[in-house]
Amino acid sequence: MSKKIMIVDDNEFMVEVMTHILLNKGYDVIALYDGDEVINQIKTDTPDLVILDMRLPNADGRDICKAIKLNNATKDLRVIMCTGNEDFRLSMNQQGSPDDVLHKPFDVDSLVNMVAVQLAA
Numbered sequence: 001m002s003k004k005i006m007i008v009d010d011n012e013f014m015v016e017v018m019t020h021i022l023l024n025k026g027y028d029v030i031a032l033y034d035g036d037e038v039i040n041q042i043k044t045d046t047p048d049l050v051i052l053d054m055r056l057p058n059a060d061g062r063d064i065c066k067a068i069k070l071n072n073a074t075k076d077l078r079v080i081m082c083t084g085n086e087d088f089r090l091s092m093n094q095q096g097s098p099d100d101v102l103h104k105p106f107d108v109d110s111l112v113n114m115v116a117v118q119l120a121a
Contacts, residue, residue, distance in 0.1 A: 003119050006030040006047040008038055008064070009082065010057050014104075018051065021108055022115065035059025039067060042074055049118055051102070054083040066096030078118040082106075 005027050009015050012033065019029045030045050032038060035056040042050070050068065054061040061081060068074045081098040084105075099118055102111060 002026050002028050003048040004028040004030065004045065005115065006032065006038075006041065006045065006050045008032045008035065008050065008056065008061070009053040010034055010055075011053070014053075014082075018111065021111060025112055025115075027115070033057075035061065035064050038064050039074075042068065042077065047077070049078045049080065049115060051080045051082055051115075052098070054081055054085065065098050069096040069098075078121060080114060080118060 005022055007015050007018050007029060009018075010033050015031045015033065019031055022029050030041065030047060032041060036058050038050075038052075038059070052061045052065055056064075061083075065079050065081060068077055068079055079098040080100045080102050082102045082104060084103065099121070100114055102114055
């Protein structure tokens with residue numbers, strides 16, 4: 001059974017690119033375009049990994065990540081935060097922080113390798 005990855009980003013092109021790359025690597029992909037329903041979709045779809053944009057309509061990706069990581073039911077779900085903010089890595093050791101950060105713009109190998117590492121963890 002292939003691993004399921006949830007991509008949450010309001011940039012449709014970014015979602016399309018990541019979806020194409022990950023589908024070609026054999027992963028199942030769930031795409032969301034805003035932060036409103038992420039927690040409910042996680043309960044419904046049970047992804048193995050969430051790639052979460054930091055800035056979303058109606059939500060802050062950091063708050064969603066914190067909600068995932070501080071909930072006993074989802075605390076072990078791997079989360080990669082996707083951001084163009086170079087200073088974000090400085091906050092990685094805080095409670096509720098993501099498992100890794102993918103900086104935009106990124107190359108295909110960076111995305112594929114980071115996903116593989118997080119799914120193997």
